[in-house]
Amino acid sequence: MQKTIKYNLNEETLNFILAFEKSVPSGNVFSNKELVELFHQSPYYNEVIEKYYSTAVSKAIWWAVKRSGRWVMDRGRYTKN
Numbered sequence: 001m002q003k004t005i006k007y008n009l010n011e012e013t014l015n016f017i018l019a020f021e022k023s024v025p026s027g028n029v030f031s032n033k034e035l036v037e038l039f040h041q042s043p044y045y046n047e048v049i050e051k052y053y054s055t056a057v058s059k060a061i062w063w064a065v066k067r068s069g070r071w072v073m074d075r076g077r078y079t080k081n
Helices: 007-021 034-039 045-050 054-070
Strands: 029-031 071-074 076-079
Touching: 007 034, 007 054, 029 034, 034 054, 034 076, 054 071
Parallel strands: none
Antiparallel strands: 029 076, 071 076
16 A cells, blocks of 8 residues: 655745745845746655646745745745845
8 A cells, every 4th residue: 555645835835935035135036937946956845746737836936935925026036035
């Protein structure tokens, strides 16, 4: 019997953003695509999300940045406060 992996994409992207923003000085600007690439290289990423629809990570990054409250959001570009 195969063990089911529990993975919450929104939770893990929020954890990634909260950890990432601690190392980013104010004023740095990132595109959504750059944050998605950084997320894919992070320990918060799990290959189980490859089964999700193609824009899932991008939308989850947007949600996490918005939820964090420490970024200025402008059409796919996020500036750290």
